[in-house]
Amino acid sequence: MELAVRQEDADVLLKEKNVLNESVLDKYRTGGQIVQTGLKYIISLINESYHLASSNGQPISVQELCILGDSFLINLLSKVYTNQVREKGIASPTTIEVNELANGFSPELDDEGSFFFTAGDIVTISLGVQIDGYTSQVSHTLVIYPPGIEINNEIKPEGPLLGSKADAICASHIATETLVGLLGLALTPEKLPEQIKNEGGIHGSTIRNIVDSIAESYSCIVLPGSKVRRVRRFLAGQSEGIVAERDFKGVVWDESHQEERLLKKAPTSQELILADNKVKPTSTNNSTAIPTDEFIVLPGEVYQIDIRMSSIADFNEVGLITLEEIDQFSGKNNRQEFNSKSTIHIRDFAINHQLKLRTSRKLLTEIDKNFSVYPFKLSYTSNHFPINLDKDIPEQVENIKQDLKTFKLGLSELNNRHLIKSRPIQLTKFIPLEQILISSNPTGKHGIDLNKPVLPGMEIPLPQLGISSLKLKSLLNKHGKSVPNVRESTTVIINNVSNGEIIRLTGGSKSSSPSWVHSQYQLKGAYVESINQIGQLLQDKRFGIKVKECYPFKLNKDKSVETMQLD
Structure with a gap:
């Protein structure tokens, strides 16, 4: 799919405007610090409202957290690059997903229901800003503990979270930190672990294999919609499924990547695969909008790491983890387990x-x-x-x-x-493989759901089994079981301008330390040695991987910004 603009104009947007220099880096850094501060602000509101034993009155609702978070970001943006850039603003409205909610939940103030947290919930905060089209985004999952006490300005719960939620939090955290280090090694390929070096460098397939290996170690599944993708000016994934992005570069997970695992565990798997479904393209043209793992990470690029995971340890049967969309008009799913209308919209120009x-x-x-x-x-x-x-x-x-x-x-x-498209609210669901195999599928893979925004080439969720998106939707309605999910997202720059460092715009220890959890699992698999080596390089301040995190602005006790000084 070609862009509907002149080639010269396309080159300016896609190439010239994405060359790193001090001006571009400063816009990224400033946006990163604002996002970091916004995340820190929302976490502090949640801590005071839910975790401190001294908290009085009604807790802050999700509606209020979202509007306060967005207002905080706009107020910070108003103080930077005044009259120096053509545009700046929110790139991703504040969303706060709880447990099985996976995407798009940012209720308006006039929503019919009031949404609050309870102890044991896992809450994912996502937000982002852009300055002159250069985008910084973050997602972080935290645990709602029973009210605790404050010691040295930190909330101390009585004990760690255990169970499947804790497993998913551990897996997503380790995967995110490992990928930050792996992308940083694009600047110093001589430090790559031998296993990855023998694979020819940092390919998309290497990224996928490492994340899948970590997920399997913790009995988790990488959710559809997870991605490690290149970010460019005005191109940060906000229009995925609506506008096809030329020269897309990134690893994207969908249901088809779970299919091989499912078929291996199916007793009659060899009889289920049709011969003509086995043929898949091995590579694509560089100008395509279809994601492919056939790419190499290069210095001077900006990447968004966005990993979502769910544990399958609580299920005694083999099955598929997928996403169910809430009807944007009625605000309900068919079982009426959840009720809220879409509130995030994007203009289709x-x-x-x-x-x-x-x-x-x-x-x-x-x-x-x-x-x-x-x-x-x-x-x-x-x-x-x-x-x-x-x-x-x-x-x-x-x-x-x-x-x-x-x-x-x-x-x-x-x-x-259709002048605007509403971003659907999505729930994470588990469908038993047995129900997929015994269900009738008269239309085969041709029943494509035109209302579901997907990346090009991913219209059929289970191509080898010939299961269409419409059939999967009907299976969700009948047999879907809710499953909690966690999400960690960070934006990083592979900085080749000076110092040879990776700049972590969002996430990290400065704004989003992992919650206190304990998992019964530990790392294993083919990449465990490489993952451990990357972890050691991240901790080596002298000869390892140089990672510079963006510091959030300092907050006063009244939650106002103490200083806007950049790091």
Whole structure:
């Protein structure tokens, strides 16, 4: 798929604008520090509201956490690059997924339900900002413990989290840290472990094999939608499934990558695979939008590591881990286990339409003026957004609720005319393999779900079994079982401009230390020695891998920013 622009313009966007220099690095670093501070701010709100025994009153709801997090990011962005860049803003609205929720959960203030946490929940915070199109994003999963006490400014729970949730947290943390080190070795390939060096360097297949090996060690599955992908100016995955990105470079996991494991455990697997389904393309053209593992990580590139995992230790049967989408119009799944409508939207600039409602035209003008190619929420269009954290917050919240009523009808027309696409809320589900094998599949792999946004080449979830996305949806409705998931995401720069270091824009010990958990498993598999060597190189300050983390800004006790000084 070719871009609908001149080749000269495409080269400027895809090549010239993505060459690292001090100006570009400074925009990335500043965005990284803002994201780090935003994550630290939301974690502090959760700690004070849920973990401190001295906390009084009703805990902060997910709706309030999301709007406060987004307001905090906008307030920080307003203080940097004033009148120096054409645009800056939120690249990924604050989402807070709990347990089996996997993606897109950022309820508006006027949502019918109120969402709170309970002890034992695992909560994933995701957010991101962009400055002049250079994007920094982060996701971090933390554990909600019973109320504890504060010792040396840290919340101390009574004991670690155990069980399958802890296994997934360990696996995702180890995988993320290992990949940070692995990408950093692109600057010093002579330090690569022999096993990876013999494979010819850091290929996409090497990344996949290492992550899969860690997941298997902890009895986990890498969720569909996980990826390690190159990030470029204005191209950071926010439009995946809507716009095909030329020259896509990255490793992407989907259901088909679980298929081989499933078939090995099926008693009659050899009879289930049709001969014509075995043939798969081994490589693709560099200009394609179809993901392939046939690439090499190079210095001077920026990558987003986004790993999601679920444990299968609690299931006594073989099965598939997949994602179920909540209906964006009714806000429900078929079993009505969960009820919330999609709130994150993205403008599809390839479509134009003459709108009937004045409210719709006004809303579209506001969207085209302020939100560019990045996702947004309806609350962002309110005159009372962002919330001023130094003034009466409840009053501002009520004002935003009133503004939401004004634009709701306009939003509906924009959705119906496909001028905007709503990002679906997704749940993690387990489907027993037995149910997949015995179900009737009359349409074969041809029943493609056109409403489900997927990357090109991934329209068929189980190609060898000939199971289509529509068939998988019906199986989810009948036999899907909820399973918790964890997510760790970080943005890193393989900096070849100076010092030969990897710059970790988001995540790491400065803003998102792992929760206190204990797993019964330990690393094993073909890559265990290489993973341990990378871990040792990360700890070696003199001769190992140089990793520079972006420090968050300092927060005062009242949660205001003490200083905006860059690291």
